[in-house]
Amino acid sequence: MPQATFRISRGDSATHSEFKDYAVEISEGMVVLDAVHLVQMVHAPDLAARWNCKAGKCGSCSAEINGMPRLMCMTRLSDLDLSVPVKIEPMKTFRRIKDLVTDVSWNFRVKEKIKKFKPRPADNADGTWNMAQRDVDRVQEFRKCIECFLCQDVCHVLRDHQKHDEFIGPRFIMWNAALEMHPLDTDDRLKELKDDNGLGYCNITKCCTKVCPEHIAITDNAIIPMKERVVDRYYDPLGWLWSKATGT
């Protein structure tokens, strides 16, 4: 059987990291996560990596493969150049715990800070609401997010500038958008988006959109509309008052 070499970044937060080469036998249809499992089985049982579904549904197996942020379970070996070692590294934006596993707990803390969903009173006596499919479509797009945090990994505001305290990143701007555009929600999150969540840091490079494994148009459909709403309200207050008063 043919072999391929995987150059995997190993180490933990204390020791410095190093690349180690592992050769494993490969077969048709394999993905990078299969190779990592083979390495664990044959060479390095203590190689740390996260995974759950192996089908691109849980967002656990995020890593950087040949420098590209991707899901290991959805990256087929047949799409990679196997004549040279395949480089596998952890996401860079987050502290490494060990090998390919990083500390993503910051993301969970950020989410907790965002005001929760607050629905309008029910439309019907049995406690239900009526919503048209076309009104839920755009929010459903955002709700496809599997929280792999690859968009957070690639965004330069976090990756290069380490603005974790001031900027919530594309995933959570989108989460705000999902709540703001939810047909039933009655709360308002624009002030926080502008003042606390660093919406202004995003300069629309669209790197986040490019790496999203769910192919969500994060920038166009979530971030830009949020920026427009902030501009309308805070930099065009008369227009905002007008639309609020007239309901347009």
Place this chain on the structure above:
Amino acid sequence: MATEFEVYEHDVLVIGAGGAGLRAAIEAAGSCSVGVVCKSLLGKAHTVMAEGGMAASMGNVDDRDSWKVHFADTMRGGQYLNQWRMAELHAKEAPDRVRELEKWGALFDRTKDGRILQRNFGGHRYPRLAHVGDRTGLELIRTLQDHGIHQGIKFYMENTVVSLVKDGDRVVGAFGYDRERGRFKLWRAGAVVLATGGIGRAYKVTSNSWEYTGDGQALAYEAGAELMDMEFIQFHPTGMMWPPSVQGILVTEGVRGEGGILVNNQGKRFMFDDIPDNYKSSTADKEEEGWRYVTGDKNARRPPELLTRDHVARCIRREVKAGRGSPHGGVFLDISWIKEKVPNAPEHIRKKLPSMYHQFKELAGIDITTEPMEVGPTTHYMMGGVRVDPDSQMTNVPGLFAAGEVAAGLHGANRLGGNSLSDLIVFGKRAGEHAAKWAKENGRGTVDQAALAAAEAASLKPFEFGGAAENPYRVQHDLQELMQDNVGIVRVEEEMKFAQDQLQLLKDRAAKVGISSHREYNPGWHTAIDLRNLLLVSEAVTMCAIERKESRGGHFRDDFPAKDDAYASFNLIVKKGEDGQMVMHRRPIPPMPDELKQVIEENK
């Protein structure tokens, strides 16, 4: 050894953060302090993978539906081995539990008049599954997660429980370690809810993730709880077959619900060949009628592709055995054919089955809007598990509750698709409510430190043996092959007896697995610890499968291919005997009240 652990205290401790665990935690958090422990990160539990939908008789699409029809469907699907009381509660309460999700932010697909849309699924008489495309599990888990984080619940992510802590008969906490540092922790609690999911990792071909190592079943068993119906495993008829590395990954039943058909290598739609008697009156006998059904004609009967999973899986196996299978040992599932019927079929398919479209495109290089898929049976769901009281979800061990896939009773011999997600929210809520009540009435117990030290020592054994000893992955692999080949979808006495002997050998090997390196985030070590649980549930499955000398639901015996009335009146129970050996007995099914009997009669 001095036993110093980090200690946490809660009224209710929930083990597991899938749909059942989160729903239980939310309920309990309304009245007391709650902790949730889970092996993965929040939102990654198995529930996230569910695709097709959750069953609730809201009647939004067909108003002839009611809890009674749902109840009767569930009992028929489970071949009447279900705990009827659970099936009754489930059918009655599921609609409210689904609507409640909407209040917490879930966005289901809509009907034309703006209500929650419901789709057809195998064994359900009417369109009953609330869904979001084919990512319903993601919607469920995210809704509960995002609601849960605002309820004051404390989450312990990437922590694994290795034993339950007892005070006399009663469970008073759990003991485990965190993956990041490998340090041991004690969670003291008035009540513990198990919501740990299934056992699929005991098999080679499975739709389940690494988490499904039967931990909850094993923890409960060791604490003295009874396991029930362990012979009933659901082999889902449609798992991916090719390429090898994706074998077993699920292809949702939603494909068939949307009109997908099963064909053999002669192009024949073989599901019409064998329709069981008790489904004859409700199954289409012409292709044309089947199509009318999936497109919403209320007078049409369902196509045979939507018969129950156990039956469809066996028909596929029959075709393959007779040499009529696909190149890689499955059959063909074709949704692309609907282009004969629907304008814009590719777009329609991508909209209705987006993640299936991507899964095949990205993992197999197949475009399901133009070509058929290759599919075959995959180990999918554990009907059996911890026996619970139907109303409170408490096990026979005081203070220990169980809900979701880890618990037994609702599904009997075979689960209907969509009845798991609704199970999670109905019985998750009940478990949370009753655990909170129990905890408040009984307070915290005392903890036996010696037992903790022993549990810690047992968990650390693999380090003593070191990296040169038996490899845990190797033992796990051999176990999966053993169960796949000998206690799989078609069973015979001899093979199962063989498995029983081999399991003893594997146990000896597992006791000596070794691991090098340190405790920090060490998957080899985690695998070594999980092995004990996998072996225990495998033993229970095999023991019960040998005992049930008939074929029923998910349990099919080649040597006893017919259903036998002598086996219709009891559930099999295993538990830990006085001498530490596994013992088994038959538990008579409690008599069903006349009203429910009548409901079943009316919906025959």
